[in-house]
Amino acid sequence: MNGWILAATVALGGGGAAVLWGVTTGPPARRVIAQNLATSAVCPALLLLSQGYGRPAYVDLALLLALLGPVGTLVFARLLCDDLSEEGASAWALTWTAAGLGAAAVVALCVAVGPGRAMVKLLVVGALLISGNVIASRALAGGFRGVRGG
């Protein structure tokens, strides 16, 4: 009974269900926020799985998701700006809770992994994840208000 895999299961199950519900219902602004939440829910789960399976090589997956997730959200923020601009999508509470959970998972993993190259990689992934999450929700909250030409 591996605690890390259990934590990953809870994160994937809970986060995935919330994201799915968020992305299928509600106004387009709320849907793009749910897509942004998908990155910040699944990335810590991938890190936990990497630790649970005892495979440091799986951290590359979380690194790539932390890099490309916010890029996907920026794509939607940029190309859906005419849908988003009328009511502006700001969900700062959600963003900060997701960032907090991600940070908690990274800190727990750093403690488990111990100092060394692996911890540096984990911190890089954590930093990329949180900055990407915050910037993407910043972009959704009106980063592209005046973009006509694109």
Place this chain on the structure above:
Amino acid sequence: MNRLRLWLLAVGGAGLAALLVAACLDLPGFGGRRHPYGDRAVQASLARHTANTISSVNFDQRAYDTLGEMSILFAAVLGCVVLLRQARDEHRDRPEPAEVARPVRRYALLVLPVALVTGLYVVAHGQLSPGGGFQGGVVAATALHLLYLGADYGALERVRPLGVYETSDAVAVCAYLVLGLASVLAGTAFLANTLLPYGTFNTLSSGGTVPLLNAAIGMEVASAVVVLLAHFLDQAVEIEEEQGS
């Protein structure tokens, strides 16, 4: 007429679903022990000092199949270039500069080099850790378009000369073929991994020609995706149809 179509779809779908379920019941249980091909592939990969067995399967044991897959990629991008070119009754106007929020612009311009380096890292360590030419190429190409997301299309066009990427696409395909022919010249089979020494296990130079084929595929996929996105962006942002037509 529509009613008939839906009925046909329902009957066909139900039949397909029933057959699929019947097939699933006869498949060996999920997580079974018997994987004859897998065990042999792992042995062949370890014999050639390639740590990542999937890259060994892709670029060593079935390199000819990857050659076919790369030509599909090349032909599909060629098709898109032909289909999405500017037609006679269309004109191309300058993309208006877009103002983007300061933190988003800073984030995009900061993450762009990180993503490029990650893409190159994924390609370079293709035969060691998870990753390879395909994944690294797509990551590097997508990273380049962060400039479009962070700034505007004009900035991206200045940085990305399209001719260079089209030639690098063709050069990468030729590099893959030349590597294959080199082993024919050396007296063994086409694309056989007997050209270079296999090197020590789990180092950057291990695996004989696998890292070279990996780099060729990485370059080809990256430039193919850049060319693909360039033509889609041109259509979406720049090319306008004459209102008169």
Place this chain on the structure above:
Amino acid sequence: MSDAVIVVVLLLVAACATAAVVQRDPARQALVLSVLGVLLAALFTVLQAPDVGLSQLAVGSALTPLLIMLCVRKIRRRGRPKEDAR
């Protein structure tokens, strides 16, 4: 224990695929396809296939939605003069 995580992610992928098909508007479908890409990457990690997960992440979370959104934007922009005229 690792079976439970496989079952959870499989059911999430099935639900997300249904959502992607039921969603008729292409722009919103691109959003659901992006989430499906991320969930598939998680499923591939759970099925011990990191290479495939990396490939799905690179292709599914940034490339495919960008292509679909550019296509929707081109067709929406093409339709606009006619809509004003109508």
Place this chain on the structure above:
Amino acid sequence: MHILPYLVAAYVFVTGCYGLATSRNLIHAVGCLAVCQSATYVLLLAVGYRDGATAPVFSDIAPGSRPVVDPVVQALTLTDIVVGATVTALLLALVLQIAKRHGTVDPDELRELRG
């Protein structure tokens, strides 16, 4: 549990086919085709799985120390994903051409345009 992954793959495939058949927008149809393709990824990887095994990538574990999953299906799925992406791009380019030449992306309206 021992056939759930195959059933999920079959379910996603049939759902994708349903969406493809009843789609009223060609871009939506391309999205449904992508869903159909993801069903094949799930089936291929489910066939190659082995209980309690890990990925056959030996950059951080010693070879032979742990049972490994089947790498051949993973290589097939990897090629499938990349080719699927480029086929999606080509189909979207065709959809753009249809929208340009016929002014519509609804397959039913297309069928009524004769010549």
